[in-house]
Amino acid sequence: MTGQHPVEIDTSRPHPARMYDWYLGGKDNYPVDEAMGRQMLALDPRVPVMARVNRAFMQRATRWLAGQGVRQFLDVGTGIPTEPNLHQVAQEIAPDARVVYCDNDPIVLAHAAALLRGTDEGVTEYLQADVREPDAILEGARKVLDFTRPVALSLIALLHFVSDEDGAHELVGRLLDALPSGSHLVVTHATADFTPEESKAATEKLKAAGVTLALRSREEFTRFFDGLDLVDPGVQVPHLWHPELGEPVPGQDDGVIPGYGAVARKP
Numbered sequence: 563m564t565g566q567h568p569v570e571i572d573t574s575r576p577h578p579a580r581m582y583d584w585y586l587g588g589k590d591n592y593p594v595d596e597a598m599g600r601q602m603l604a605l606d607p608r609v610p611v612m613a614r615v616n617r618a619f620m621q622r623a624t625r626w627l628a629g630q631g632v633r634q635f636l637d638v639g640t641g642i643p644t645e646p647n648l649h650q651v652a653q654e655i656a657p658d659a660r661v662v663y664c665d666n667d668p669i670v671l672a673h674a675a676a677l678l679r680g681t682d683e684g685v686t687e688y689l690q691a692d693v694r695e696p697d698a699i700l701e702g703a704r705k706v707l708d709f710t711r712p713v714a715l716s717l718i719a720l721l722h723f724v725s726d727e728d729g730a731h732e733l734v735g736r737l738l739d740a741l742p743s744g745s746h747l748v749v750t751h752a753t754a755d756f757t758p759e760e761s762k763a764a765t766e767k768l769k770a771a772g773v774t775l776a777l778r779s780r781e782e783f784t785r786f787f788d789g790l791d792l793v794d795p796g797v798q799v800p801h802l803w804h805p806e807l808g809e810p811v812p813g814q815d816d817g818v819i820p821g822y823g824a825v826a827r828k829p
Contacts (some may be wrong), residue, residue, distance in 0.1 A: 571668045576773040578723050583642040590642045590669055594771075601767050605760045611813040612821060616719045617644060617751050619800040621651050622807035623702045623748045626793075626825065627714045630639040632746060634713045636703050638693050638737075640665040643676040648716065649686045662703045666692035668723050691718060694728055696736040708711060708734035712744035715783040721786065724750040725776040734786050743828055750823040751783050757775040757820045772800030783822045790826035797824045 574624040576598040580591040584599045587610075591599075602609050607663050624635070633656055638662040643824060646654075649661035659683070665676050671690050680686035707713055715737055724730040752762035754777040761777050768775045784797055795803065801814045802821035 575665050576768075577669075578719075579639075579641045579665060579670055580772065582613055582719070583644075583684060585610040586617070586644055588642060588644065589733055590673070593595060593816060597731045598773075599808075602764055605764050605767075606757065606820075608813065608817055608819075611816075612752075612819055613719075614620060614811045615801050615814050615819055616821070616823075618811050619649060619750050620716065620718045620748070620807050621646060622804050623653060623716070623825050624648050624651040624714075625807045626804055627746055628659065629749070632714050632762055633659050634711060634735075635659065635716060636664070636699075636706045636707065636713055637661065637716040637718070638664045638699060639717060640677065640688075641719075642667075642670055643673050647677060649677070649680045649684070653684045654680045656682065657681040657685055660685040662687050662689060662706050664689045664693075664699055664702070665688065673732050682687070693717070693724060693733055696733055699737065700740050709740060710742060712746070713741045714746045714748060716748040718748070718750050719752070720806055721749060722776055722778065723774055725751045727775075727776050728746075731777065731785060738828060745828045746793075746810055746825055747787060747828070748825050749783075749786055750821055751786075752821045755779055755781060755820065756818040761820065761823075780822060782823075787824060787826040790828055793825040793827060797822050799823070 573592045573594060576595045580595040581599050584591040584596050633650055652659040662757045674688040676690050678686045685706055691698040722728050765775045799819050800821055803823050
């Protein structure tokens with residue numbers, strides 16, 4: 563499943579997955595990603611903390627879901643691997659967990675081997691596709707996941723790179739429609755609610771570099787969960803969602819984290 567879209571890595575403009583890697587101190591990024599990352603840091607020096615807060619949210623949400631008996635995970639917008647990865651968190655609790663990762667950056671494909679080192683009892687697979695290609699994602703995921711049993715759809719720090727013009731809400735709906743009752747949606751998303759001036763400047767700089775940044779309000783974020791049952795404590799700043807399930811990220815309480823996170827169940 564790992565090679566159906568051979569694509570050259572585009573180093574002429576920044577890519578969110580590689581910028582994220584740079585924020586986290588990784589080596590799998592290019593000068594164009596670092597240059598844009600430094601511009602984002604100049605606007606808000608806490609961006610690396612936000613990146614780590616998102617990773618920590620994913621880990622806590624995965625622990626919560628595995629604890630609830632969820633055994634299948636579809637992670638879209640995986641990013642460059644940083645341990646622990648989602649499958650490691652899930653399979654530590656449930657060794658038979660099945661995980662499908664999906665991303666559109668070929669550099670993530672180059673690291674698929676790291677993503678696929680799971681338990682003997684479980685299954686991990688990698689699919690190269692874009693969230694704007696929901697049918698391709700579902701077709702690939704069905705080869706690994708049983709869509710008659712609950713699936714956790716994980717969209718961590720992804721949807722703020724998909725505009726309303728690209729049909730962000732409709733894309734999420736298309737993915738959820740294919741999943742059975744008892745499935746869950748897991749999302750984190752950046753917002754301008756707390757830092758409007760910095761957010762406006764960041765959006766403009768990224769747009770000039772060819773990267774869409776669609777910051778959404780709390781109300782707009784909550785719309786992704788229409789028709790679903792939000793898990794307590796509902797929509798939260800990410801690090802306040804079940805903090806007891808993981809270790810705090812250094813610096814997370816030193817100022818505002820301009821984002822939201824939530825988990826919801828499909829009835």
